[in-house]
Amino acid sequence: MKTGTLKQILLITDGCSNKGEDPSMVATLIQQQGVTVNVIGVLEDDQSENPVGLEEVEEIALAGGGVSQIVYKQALSQTVQTVTRQAMTQTLQGVVNKELKHILGDNQTIDALPPEQRGEVMEVVEDLSETSNIEVLVLVDTSASMQNKLPTVKEALIDLSVSMNARIGKNRFSIYTFPGKRNAINKVIDWSEKLDKVSSVFPKLTSGGITPTGPALKEAMHQFSKTGLLRSLKRDDESNLEEFGS
Amino acid sequence: MMNQTLKNSEVNLKPGTVITGKWNKKSYHIHACLGQGAIGSVYLAKQSDQKMVALKISDKTASITTEVNVLKSLAKVQGSTLGPSLFDVDDWIDRRGQCYPFYTMEYVRGNELRSFLRSRGDQWLGLLFIQLLEDLERLHQQGWVFGDLKIDNLIVASSPPKLRWIDVGGTTQIGRSIKEYTEFYDRGYWQAGSRKADPSYDLFALAMVALHYAYPNQFDRGSHPSKTLIEKVKSARLLAPYQDCLRKALQGRYQSSEAMKKDLNKILLQSQPKREPVQNSGKRQRPITKFSAKLAWLESLIILIIASLFWIIYYFI
């Protein structure tokens, strides 16, 4: 089975969007383009309850076909990599489920299989998540309240590339922040295989008070189509997630 | 789809609940909760033939299935107990129609490593590690790395004491990326290597088990993570005998469990009951500690003699 390249946006935020389009709507649109949207909500150390704004986190991820998690900043590193991998597995399960329906008829999903066969299917999913190529665009909220969380976010991203680069499949990462000065988003690192360089270029300062999550997501989506377009010009055989064959 | 969010997947079953599998129709009588982790809950349960088993249940089909796959391949390794034996794999449908996958396995009766060492004495550490290294060697030979090795995943099974691991959730084929890990035990976190599964990944984690035991509250990475580790090894008095061995494991200088085991063995055989306490009994130690230290060394000498007797018997039969 071939899956092409898995594409994900990882949104890291600490609050409610307050400008522009509804982020859940944008996330739905993004998912339709074959890109999964995952969201991590970062809490302050002394926040005991989820603030109202973070309700949005789960909704965006649901709309974007991805995984969401709300964490304290100390747990960020491990969460970033689990969310990314969990989302990969989830997407691949979706792919496999589709294939199963194709072969066995509607209503057949992995969960409905007897445990024995489920084990075999899971092995396939695991093989795929180890060997698939993946592109992750990290979108970091740098509105004012994120100020003291930025160093932790930076470390978590370096850690993410350590985890992903232990896989057999290839990885490409890029990092954007929002709100940008002139555009919706601001490029920090263009598509690259490793994130070691991030230390020197990751912003230390936040960039403003507003949180235009919707417009930022939309702009982020276009960063995929650009590279996608570029590559499909070079290589015609590049298959999209929708068109995996067996 | 299976997991939309990473919510805590605790499945709360009250003692007395009886659950019956959807496929194999076996029933289990829940006795007590043994523990709850990231992937699911583990219960002590009684089969219809009165046998006690450990039952792990979750709403994460993918994770449960992956663990079952690992336990199945470990079971193929003949005549050894690499991980608890797997008995049954099934689904439980609750009253609301929700489906929870579960599996049952051998109930490993024993103590947590920490409480065992506290009650029986720290000098057991070396011997228990040797036992674990033997199992790790066999696991690695089979092409697997344990992955999520940590103090909570180790149980000292009783009579005779034997250190065993539970929770194969992190067990990964060599050459792939570690499936599940805990930051404090992960060499990637300490900037001491990659997260690609190889035997030395487990040996690093094993050394961290010793450090976690010596520093129950753990410690921070500091600005030079790998230096921090070496300093912590140096200043932990109870790890003094194993210093060199632990340092080598932390620096990835052991290519196999066998090599680390040999070193540990040497340390245990060399440590003369007299020499060490004299060196340590300098200014800080009070007479009472000196006395108990003597006792401790006597005990470890006896253990060693017994161990070598076993070895001799084993060797000649």
Ligand SMILES: Nc1ncnc2c1ncn2[C@@H]1O[C@H](COP(=O)(O)OP(=O)(O)O)[C@@H](O)[C@H]1O
């Ligand atoms: N086979 C077993 N025998 C005895 N106790 C067990 C067994 N398996 C698990 N446990 C207990 O249950 C706890 C949680 O199990 P674990 O498999 O580590 O869960 P998770 O993978 O979700 O972290 C363990 O810490 C241990 O105390």
